[in-house]
Every structure is written in structure tokens, then in C-alpha cells.
Amino acid sequence: MGSGLKRSRQYPGATSYFDRHGKRRWRFRKGGFSAELGPDYGSEDFIRRYEAALEGHRTRGGVGAGRAKPGSVGLLVSKWYRSQDFLALEASTQRVYRGVVESFRQQHGDKPVHLMQLRHVQDLLAAKADTPAAANSLRKRLIQLLDYAITLEWRTGNPARATKPYKVATEGFHTWTEAEIAKFIQTHPEGTEAHRVMTLMVYTGAARVDAVQLGPWNIKEGRFQYRRQKTKKSNGRLISIPVHPDLAAVLAKLPSDRPYISTRRGTARTAAGLGNLMQRWTREADLPACSSHGLRKACARRLAEAGATTNQIASVTGHKTLALVQHYTAAAEREGLADSAFEKLLARPNGEQNLANLPDWFANSDTKPLKGKEK
Incomplete structure (x- = not known):
């Protein structure tokens, strides 16, 4: 029911039905106007038909662009x-x-x-x-x-x-921890589609919509090369990253004539279909907070923990602005700064007395109390 509500909000007036062959199809109905949208929800053909239906409703129904x-x-x-x-x-x-x-x-x-x-x-x-x-x-x-x-x-x-x-109180999609990655692999070992998808996404940082398009044709001279679907029309930057040995070992066992994430017939899975599969796989692994997008963030986290700069991480994830990358890696950077801070603390002279001397570090040279200030 929730999915149906989301779809109706995306394309107001679009409703689904099953034809005489039991196949699900979509139609536009509003104000007495009706038009067929086809079976492939969200496809280019669907959007083209929906545009035409909107225009027809506006011109004939007296709403929108026509009048x-x-x-x-x-x-x-x-x-x-x-x-x-x-x-x-x-x-x-x-x-x-x-x-x-x-x-x-x-x-x-x-x-x-x-x-x-x-x-x-x-x-x-x-x-x-x-x-x-x-x-x-x-x-x-x-x-x-x-x-x-x-x-x-x-x-x-x-x-x-x-x-x-x-x-917004939430930090967005949950970033997978190493323990969660290990638990997922324990449930979905090497050789399963779930393991292949997780390995591909965590070692490329690819978004779901990009991951389903990746195949052997994207590997050139030992590097993954592709342009993000989100920025393809605007000639977005080329992402070119090395193929991690763990990922190379998984990909070497796959057919060379189909996408890495494909159906049994060899056709590419849709981004929505992959999202549904990932929900099932994480549920089976008892990881309800984890999602496919969280693997993209996990890739960024790993890079941050390895000491990569924000610009270096952006060259892997393909982000145009650094603000999102900084959001992805904030937790890792905070932990790293905390570790560095304590290393400096332990490196001070008379290490055993450092904690006892803490008040001296923050002593104010001006011993006169400030008027009007709380003590």
C-alpha cells in the first residue's frame, strides 16, 4: 500500500490495473479523461505517455497548460x-x-x-x-x-x-559498519547474487542506479570507468577507479556478455528491482537498518578511515559537491580526530600525570573574575 501511495504521488492520476492476460498495466484517469500509459512504470515510454496524457487532460479538461x-x-x-x-x-x-x-x-x-x-x-x-x-x-x-x-x-x-x-534529525541512510558487512557475508556467502552485489557496490561506491548498468565493458586497462546516470546528460565527470583485488576475484567468475547485476535471462536488473532485492537480503541477514545506498556510504567511510581526502573520495563516488562527501565521512573523521587527540594526550611529558594536570592546561592567565558572568 505504501509503495502504491508513493507512485500515485509521483504521477498523480496514474493508476494500475491487470489486463485479461493478468499483466499489470497503467492508465491515466482524471476529470473524465483517460489514456493508457503502458506496462513499464517509470520507463521513458511511460513518461512520454504520461506527458501526453497530462497535456490531453489540460486541453480537454480545462486545467493546466492548455487553458x-x-x-x-x-x-x-x-x-x-x-x-x-x-x-x-x-x-x-x-x-x-x-x-x-x-x-x-x-x-x-x-x-x-x-x-x-x-x-x-x-x-x-x-x-x-x-x-x-x-x-x-x-x-x-x-x-x-x-x-x-x-x-x-x-x-x-x-x-x-x-x-x-x-x-533534519536523521543523518540519512545508515552507513554499513564492518560488523554488518561481515554479518551480511555470513548469511550470503561468496557465489550468491547477494554477495556479488554487495562486493560490487562497496568496492566501487556506485549508486544503485549506476550499479545495475555496470558490466565487463566498463573495465578498461584494469580500471572501472563510467559516468553517473544522474549527470550523464550534462556530461558529468568520468569516474575511473582501480579494481580492488577482492572485487576482481568475484567478477572474474561472471559471464562477459551481460551486466554484473542481471536476471537469469542475462538482462540488467532495474534500480527499483535491486532495491527490493537488497531489502530482502538484509532482512534475511537481520540487518533492518542497512540498504544499498548505505553501501555507497560505507565505501566513502572506508576511504576516509584509510586517510583519503574529501577530494579523493569524491573522485571515487562521483559527487560534484564536497558537502555530501563530508556528510558521508563525518563519523569516520570524528573518530580519527578523537584518536589523534588522545595520541597527543598520551605523548605529553610525564604521561602518567597528564590527566592530573588537565586543570593547568585550561587555566586562564587573567585571574580576575568577569563581571556579570556565571561562575
């Missing part, structure tokens, strides 16, 4: 979907963005863009305060939409940029 008010939120969204910036995004990213933007458009599509003020944006975000991650996602999309409105000369400023992101 949208000039300068309205609905028209802005429609134009943004056809903009160079949006079309340059990968299909997976477009789906995520649509899931946020379509909900916003349904609620405020008729409102004039030029009248949106800071208080309006704050109210929109405050309505999602109970889910700060969702509020932050909406904030980012509003920034993009209103920036685009400025390029259309519909506005002169972007009030969304004046807001601050909500603090």
Missing part, C-alpha cells in the same frame, strides 16, 4: 517541464521532482506567480514542518521554479531563497 491562466503557477510548472534545465535531468530525477511539484501545482495552480511573497513560501514550508525532509525538498523545487520565473521575466526576485532549510 492555464497567464502568469499562473500551473503555466509556470508546464513551461518548466519543457525547459532545458528540466529536460537535462535524468528520468529518475525528473520523477522525484514531479512528485513534489505536481502536489504543489494541484493546490496552487491558479494562483499568480508574481504575487508570491516570502510569507507565502514560509506558510507552504510550515505546513510540512512535521516532515522536515519533505519541506526541504519542496523548498528546493520552489527555488528552481521561481528562478525560472525570473528568466521568463514574470518576477524580479525569488523569496524562496530567503528561507532556511529545516533541520
